[in-house]
Amino acid sequence: RWSRQACLLTDGLFVHTHRLADELTRFLGRGARGGAIPPISIMPHGVWTVNDADNLPPLQQRLNEKKVLFFGTIRRNKGLDLLLRAALRLPGYSITIAGYVLEHDYFRDEVLPLIDQVRAAGVRVDLIDRFVSDEEAGQLFRTHGALVLPYTPQFAAQSGVVFMALAYELPVIASEVGGLRDLFSEFRIGTTFTEHTPAALTAAVDALHAKDDATELLGQIRAAKNRFSWEAAAQATLLGYAKAQRKQSTETHDCRVATTPAC
Numbered sequence: 301r302w303s304r305q306a307c308l309l310t311d312g313l314f315v316h317t318h319r320l321a322d323e324l325t326r327f328l329g330r331g332a333r334g335g336a337i338p339p340i341s342i343m344p345h346g347v348w349t350v351n352d353a354d355n356l357p358p359l360q361q362r363l364n365e366k367k368v369l370f371f372g373t374i375r376r377n378k379g380l381d382l383l384l385r386a387a388l389r390l391p392g393y394s395i396t397i398a399g400y401v402l403e404h405d406y407f408r409d410e411v412l413p414l415i416d417q418v419r420a421a422g423v424r425v426d427l428i429d430r431f432v433s434d435e436e437a438g439q440l441f442r443t444h445g446a447l448v449l450p451y452t453p454q455f456a457a458q459s460g461v462v463f464m465a466l467a468y469e470l471p472v473i474a475s476e477v478g479g480l481r482d483l484f485s486e487f488r489i490g491t492t493f494t495e496h497t498p499a500a501l502t503a504a505v506d507a508l509h510a511k512d513d514a515t516e517l518l519g520q521i522r523a524a525k526n527r528f529s530w531e532a533a534a535q536a537t538l539l540g541y542a543k544a545q546r547k548q549s550t551e552t553h554d555c556r557v558a559t560t561p562a563c
């Protein structure tokens with residue numbers, strides 16, 4: 301209730317995708333006193349600016365090495381346990397998990413036992429369960445063939461990690477949840493899956509690595525890099541402030557002519 305009221309008190313709101321704008325509209329419902337809700341503006345997430353994205357290894361070479369990366373804070377709605385269950389079906393692959401643990405019970409009770417099980421089955425799992433510096437992150441993104449985002453249906457936002465992957469021209473394997481669906485509907489920067497099962501994730505991983513020619517995939521990644529520039533994000537932000545200013549001006553005018561002290 302507090303989050304909803306705080307949103308309704310603003311002159312304008314920003315989200316990353318059209319799908320998230322629809323979800324926010326449903327969440328807010330009718331505005332204060334049954335009026336209109338604040339204007340919602342779409343501000344695309346920008347591709348991260350990094351200093352070491354030159355002279356990347358060829359994408360096909362990285363895919364052939366079958367090294368996949370899970371990157372980001374470790375919590376239940378990121379679906380790391382699903383990736384580890386799928387790993388039992390992925391002989392020949394190696395998995396790197398890199399991120400700070402936010403939900404310690406989940407990590408201790410579910411993730412660590414699964415890592416032990418996967419390693420016992422002969423699959424290599426490298427674990428970096430701490431904050432990862434920019435320099436370390438760059439090296440991870442340069443040396444892996446795909447980023448895996450097995451997010452659960454409880455994940456409703458956009459993923460900033462995707463835009464780090466784009467900076468390093470790294471394909472993405474993702475579940476179709478939250479803002480990820482909007483991105484993949486516009487650019488095929490990897491493969492997706494809809495059913496939150498090990499079999500569905502395994503199929504998506506295999507489908508990406510089955511490509512004999514990564515030229516088309518690389519073209520889609522580079523097109524997305526161009527589309528999600530910081531210049532585009534800045535322009536969308538300015539338009540959002542203009543909408544908020546128009547709303548504020550209208551409300552100020554309404555207060556001047558009101559006959560009740562409500563304003």
